[in-house]
Amino acid sequence: MAMALATIKPSLLLCFLLFILAAIIPTLRAHIGDFDEVWQKRAEEAKSNALEAYHPDPDEVINHFNHHVHLATAEVRSGNSSTRRSLRNKEYKGPCMATNPIDRCWRCRSKWGKNRKKLADCVLGFGRKTVGGKYGKFYVVTDGSDDDMENPKPGTLRHAVIQTEPLWIIFEHDMIIRLKQELIMTSDKTLDGRGARVHIAYGAGITIQFIKNVIIHNLHFHDIVAREGGMIRDSVNHLGFRTASDGDAISIFGSTNVWIDHNSMSNCKDGLVDAIMGSTAITISNNHLTHHNEVMLFGASDSYPDDSKMQITVAFNHFGRGLVQRMPRCRWGFFHVVNNDYTHWLMYAIGGSSNPTIISQGNRFIAPPTEAAKQVTNRNYAPESVWKHWTWRSEGDLMMNGAYFIQSGKPIKKKRDMITAKKGTFVKRLVRFSGALNCKVGKRC
Secondary structure: OHHHHHOOOHHHHHHHHHHHHHHHHHHHHOOEOOOOHHHHHHHHHHHHHHHHHOOOOHHHHHHHHHHHHHHHHHHHHOOOHHHHHHHOOOOOOOOOOOOOHHHHHHOOOOOHHHOHHHHHHOOOHHHOOOOOOOOOEEEEEOEOOOOOOOOOOOOEHHHHHOOOOOEEEEEOOOEEEOOOOOEEOOOOEEEEOOOOOEEEEOOOOEEEEOOEEEEEEOOEEEOOOOOOOEEEEEEOOEEEEEOOOOOOOEEEEOOEEEEEEOOEEEOOOOOOEEEEOOOEEEEEEOOEEEOEEEOEEEOOOOOOHHHHHOEEEEEOOEEOOOEEEOOOEEEOOEEEEEOOEEOOOOOOOEEEEOOOEEEEEOOEEEOOOOHHHOEOEEEOOOOHHHHOOOOEEEEOOEEEOOOEOOOEOOOOOOOOOOOOOOOHHHHHHHOOOOOOOOOOOOOOO
């Protein structure tokens, strides 16, 4: 390689290096037009947060998760047979049921509205230390408008998320929020849509950049579009220029301890959930995803090995009608994809490059009728001689309609106290109530 470079003219080598820098620098800075001292400090703090949040023994996290699933399903099985039969109905109209361990932690309590912050005790997986705004006050969003990017109006969602203190953000009534520009959040926030029908739609999406401790719960995301950028306030103490946003529903950039739960998401310009640039300690659970091409991207570049610290749990989600690919598409990190229901895809379900570790456990994969699309997995930019060493393992997955998962890497070594995942035959029950819930204060949710 050194000899080859030596034969290249200095001017051509300089152009090559400038081209590489031109490709990498915008990715590192995302949509920050002015990477000033404030953003530089945030970026450095984010690196420290990621190192602190990284779990050195991911098997322990997997074991903890599977243990709670077994406990929850045992409690459900102890119910009467008429309840179990009703779960198989297309539209469940019986008494409140919570069929997975996250939901059993908080749902089906008539006084959930008086103890909203109980939700923060319920997350499992790699994001299990996420508390959001648990230790802050409540902020009630009363106004669905989004007219002023530089000085947001009190009572609006944009005004709520830029506050410096921890906040548990709730909504006074049903609303459709059309974001004029990307909504840039600050640390220690919960967006709790229970008790109202809240749609983030027909505008920009949410950006979680260089921060920590964020919960996004029970919202509807759809028809998110790219925006041109401009001057946007990203905290009460800072205003900065942003370049154009991509059109992701939720973009997680260099952030830690994030939990995305019980949202309904569809039809956005770019991704539904993207997590990149060293983001870690993330759980994505109980979401219903439909009508979209590139669903989830974890790791944006094959040339950014810092994403090797990325650890994400994807659990109890329903990947439904009209989906095409990337459920998720992974690079570098460690990904536990467990007890999800894959009922639709057009190209593939789970893909990746750059040697990610993907542990697929207890999912249900129903392949499309097209023969060329029955393979669950898709590996990019590497020959088999390379990807055969990547750890992609399938355990207890239910393969239907000809679906198949091509494994690679060495089989997982089972520790003596390792708990197996609940098998894919249980998935329909576990994801039964995925997506945004119609919760009403004073009634069981």
